[in-house]
Amino acid sequence: MKYKMELTQEEREILEGKHGETLQKVMKSVVLYGETFGARRLVNLDGPVHLVTSFGIPILEPVFDMMDELIRNGLETEKKFTVDPRPLDYENVKANLIQKFVFKIMYGKQKEYEEQLKAVGLKDDKAFTCACYLPEVGNIPKKGDVLAWAESSAVVYANSVLGARTNRNSGIIELLSGIIGKTPEFGLLTDEGRMATWLIEVKTSRLPNAQVLGSAIGMKVVEDVPYIVGLDRFLGEGISDDTSDYLKDMGAASASNGAVGLYHVENITPEAVEKGRELLKEGYKTYVIDDAEIDRIIKSYPVMWKNENAKPRLCFIGCPHLSLNQLYDWTDKISRELQKKGQSKVKIRTILSAPPDVIEKFKKDNRAYERLMSTGTKLTYICPLMYMNNPICSKQPVITNSNKLRTYTTSRFYLDDEILEKIVKGY
Amino acid sequence: MSKEFKGRVVLGGNLKGEAVVTHSGLNILASFQRSALKKAKRAICADQNNEEIYGKDLTGKIICLPKTIGSTTGGMVLESVAKLGIGPAAMLFSEHIDSLAAAGVILTDVWVNKRIITIDQLGEEFLEYVKTGQTIEIKEDGTVIVE
Numbered sequence: 330m331k332y333k334m335e336l337t338q339e340e341r342e343i344l345e346g347k348h349g350e351t352l353q354k355v356m357k358s359v360v361l362y363g364e365t366f367g368a369r370r371l372v373n374l375d376g377p378v379h380l381v382t383s384f385g386i387p388i389l390e391p392v393f394d395m396m397d398e399l400i401r402n403g404l405e406t407e408k409k410f411t412v413d414p415r416p417l418d419y420e421n422v423k424a425n426l427i428q429k430f431v432f433k434i435m436y437g438k439q440k441e442y443e444e445q446l447k448a449v450g451l452k453d454d455k456a457f458t459c460a461c462y463l464p465e466v467g468n469i470p471k472k473g474d475v476l477a478w479a480e481s482s483a484v485v486y487a488n489s490v491l492g493a494r495t496n497r498n499s500g501i502i503e504l505l506s507g508i509i510g511k512t513p514e515f516g517l518l519t520d521e522g523r524m525a526t527w528l529i530e531v532k533t534s535r536l537p538n539a540q541v542l543g544s545a546i547g548m549k550v551v552e553d554v555p556y557i558v559g560l561d562r563f564l565g566e567g568i569s570d571d572t573s574d575y576l577k578d579m580g581a582a583s584a585s586n587g588a589v590g591l592y593h594v595e596n597i598t599p600e601a602v603e604k605g606r607e608l609l610k611e612g613y614k615t616y617v618i619d620d621a622e623i624d625r626i627i628k629s630y631p632v633m634w635k636n637e638n639a640k641p642r643l644c645f646i647g648c649p650h651l652s653l654n655q656l657y658d659w660t661d662k663i664s665r666e667l668q669k670k671g672q673s674k675v676k677i678r679t680i681l682s683a684p685p686d687v688i689e690k691f692k693k694d695n696r697a698y699e700r701l702m703s704t705g706t707k708l709t710y711i712c713p714l715m716y717m718n719n720p721i722c723s724k725q726p727v728i729t730n731s732n733k734l735r736t737y738t739t740s741r742f743y744l745d746d747e748i749l750e751k752i753v754k755g756y
Numbered sequence: 757m758s759k760e761f762k763g764r765v766v767l768g769g770n771l772k773g774e775a776v777v778t779h780s781g782l783n784i785l786a787s788f789q790r791s792a793l794k795k796a797k798r799a800i801c802a803d804q805n806n807e808e809i810y811g812k813d814l815t816g817k818i819i820c821l822p823k824t825i826g827s828t829t830g831g832m833v834l835e836s837v838a839k840l841g842i843g844p845a846a847m848l849f850s851e852h853i854d855s856l857a858a859a860g861v862i863l864t865d866v867w868v869n870k871r872i873i874t875i876d877q878l879g880e881e882f883l884e885y886v887k888t889g890q891t892i893e894i895k896e897d898g899t900v901i902v903e
Contacts, residue, residue, distance in 0.1 A: 365862070500832060
């Protein structure tokens with residue numbers, strides 16, 4: 330077979346099958362994928378991959394077969410990888426008998442699949458999170474690092490906040506890239522692909538909700554690169570813990586409400602600090618976001634509940650997973666709101682979701698953990714999206730502050746203050 | 757009267773078959789999940805959000821679409837239905853193929869050893885012209901003839 334890409338001697342030999350049939354298939358998949366997007370060559374990965382497929386859903390049979398073949402041939406990723414969250418945690422996210430029956434069918438291959446992940450290079454038992462770049466988890470790329478990630482919220486964070494370089498890869502392609510330690514060079518891996526074609530002017534009177542701002546940007550620019558100005562008025566310059574949390578949630582919303590893989594924020598994100606408005610491509614378009622636009626966006630969200638006035642039965646906070654800083658913040662907010670109302674427990678089943686490593690660290694602070702537990706709030710590591718994505722759970726009236734969860738499920742979006750009020754009041 | 761279109765070959769081949777057309781993005785997971793889970797003998801589109809093709813038999817058909825949308829598992833689901841022998845015979849994209857679909861057809865080709873003939877960049881006019889039920893002829897060089 331003739332390939333258009335410029336390949337090294339070793340890459341050609343692998344494609345000719347000189348290193349075994351399975352490695353040949355791995356290389357062929359990555360090369361063909363790259364050629365489809367005009368890549369001229371493969372480049373070495375600087376950091377571990379992060380996998381999007383974390384669930385053992387039986388319909389993915391060819392994936393399980395491929396994993397078996399990789400394992401039989403002793404192939405694993407060059408660097409230990411992280412993967413998206415597990416789908417289930419019955420201890421902290423209860424399910425009734427019918428739900429358990431559905432989950433048993435949906436995630437019937439979970440145990441076997443996790444064994445396969447370990448065999449091909451999974452970092453450890455706690456490496457299940459969509460926020461792999463958090464310090465407690467430790468899959469933290471440096472500026473300029475070339476990666477092959479697939480989870481959309483992690484891709485946009487790595488590119489924008491950390492200044493690393495990864496495309497929005499499809500599931501499995503990132504694993505195969507990790508095995509050969511290379512990824513096709515195109516799109517967001519190139520200087521040209523990282524130029525902005527949109528100027529986003531934030532002219533709001535106060536810091537807009539990150540999830541709504543991200544949603545507005547995503548819906549407008551879809552898969553283009555935006556250059557955002559006006560946020561430094563509220564967030565200051567550079568990246569603090571609060572700023573990185575804000576950008577994490579804004580990015581996840583832009584990646585799910587649109588398909589943003591990279592954004593620049595003036596005076597804040599590394600490439601914008603370095604190059605400023607030189608990142609704007611000639612002929613860029615402009616989108617102004619003011620208070621009225623933020624209100625318009627919130628009002629545009631459809632309510633997917635059968636009964637719009639139903640009493641919420643469940644509240645998910647933490648899609649993408651919460652950082653340690655955010656976990657402390659929500660513990661504080663929930664406790665204070667309850668105290669203000671003279672209550673001790675939340676009235677809507679409320680679940681905070683965070684990476685296993687973050688939960689472990691949080692639990693070590695006994696006082697903070699007990700404070701959260703005393704409110705009746707549960708703490709889990711699951712992916713709320715995977716919990717919601719079935720005909721049984723999707724019928725429940727679920728509320729969330731996550732625009733990603735709102736987009737992919739029937740859950741209803743509320744701002745943080747509204748969420749607090751609802752979980753305390755119960756309606 | 758037939759009309760000829762030319763696109764870019766992603767995975768080539770010669771084929772004559774029946775078109776199923778969607779003007780909005782094809783959600784692979786939503787469309788094929790039910791048939792894949794049941795290991796059904798036919799792939800009946802189960803995406804209720806896509807009125808155009810909901811309930812239509814996609815088995816062995818030539819799907820004409822702008823791009824695919826939805827979960828990043830989409831590509832893997834395509835592999836699954838292809839393995840069950842109920843996948844589409846070809847996918848004809850009016851736009852540049854997206855990463856989910858590209859991974860799906862390539863992984864199917866390499867790991868399942870089944871070819872879903874794939875042509876992209878056929879242009880908006882193609883999608884405006886072609887109708888569900890029409891016969892389409894695809895040629896190795898990316899020529900698509902809608903009869």
